[in-house]
Amino acid sequence: MNLKKAGLLIFLILLVxxxxxFYIKTHYVLGDGVEVAGWFRIVFVENPGMAWGKKLSDFISFVTEPQSKIILTxxxxxxxxxxxxWLHSSIKKNAPKILIISIALIFAGAFGNIIDSLFYNYIxxxxxxxxxxxxRWVDYGGVSQANFEGYAGFMQGCVVDMLxxxxxxxxxxxxxxxWGGKRFTFFDPVFNIADMAISTAVGILLVFNKRAFAKPVQSEVVNE
Structure with missing residues (x-):
């Protein structure tokens, strides 16, 4: 798999x-959602921190919330x-296609979420x-408009989740x-397409570990 094909995969994931x-941000009020099926909901939430809503300041007490966000970004x-x-090196080394696809998915997912952190606060x-x-982090209400007025400072954009x-x-x-008598929900976290790309890649690498990290086959050179 060459860099062009990997780039196309990354572009398509980023586009979706x-x-x-953008659609969720400009059509839903934070916290609103709709039930598509009993097992699937679209719910608009914003994540100012890491996975599962955790923030660096949850672990390091002397770091403020804005500082935590900048460090994380x-x-x-x-x-x-x-x-x-890693992607470029793997392609040059003719690594297995399944590994290159997985790395491309991880890159697209990470890039998709970094766009939110870097630009959504200005857009x-x-x-x-x-x-x-x-x-604490608060919502100051309403449906967002992409009018470039901005809602936060440098690197303070929050990642949009909806699935x-x-x-x-x-x-x-x-x-x-x-836990008897208590409510139990599986799977409760809300995430986005970028998160799905990363999770899919990790799943592929775990299941097809041997294939993904197999040594590339060197083509024989025939001397005439």
């Missing part, structure tokens, strides 16, 4: 990711550079921002140990 985020930029190098007029007085697959949503029976 950004179009879906900077780390993502370095990570993207590293992933691109849209409302979003989740850090309130210093309340010491939720609560395949199991029930109340556990009273006899169930520890």
């Amino acid at each position: 990711d950004q179009l879906s985020k 900077t780390f993502r930029l370095f990570a993207i550079a590293g992933i691109f190098y 849209f007029d409302s979003g989740t921002i850090y309130n210093a007085e309340l010491d 939720q697959f609560p395949m199991i949503d029930t109340t556990l029976p009273d006899w169930f140990p520890v």
Whole structure:
């Protein structure tokens, strides 16, 4: 698989990711959603931190929320550079196609989310921002408009999520140990197309590990 084909795959994922985020951002109020099926919902949420909504400041007490966001975004930029190098190097080494596809998916997913962090805070007029007085992230309401008024400062854009697959949503029976009588939902987190690309790639690498990291076959050179 060459760099052009990998680039096309990355472009298509980024296109779908950004179009879906743009639509959700400009048509839904934060927290609103719709049930497509019993096991699938579209719910608009914004994530100012890492995976599962965690933030760096949750682990390092002396780092403020805005500082945490800048550090996280900077780390993502370095990570993207590293992933691109991995992709380019794998293509040059004629690595297995399944590995190149997986790396391209990871790159597209990481790039898709970094776009939110770097630019959405300048493009849209409302979003989740850090309130210093309340010491937490808050939403200042309404459906966003892409009018370039901006809702936050440098590297403070929040990642837009909208896909939720609560395949199991029930109340556990009273006899169930520890959690008996409590609501149980699987899978509860809300994510986006970029996250799906990364998760798919990780799944492929785990299942097809031997194929993905097999040594490339060297073509024989025939001397005439």
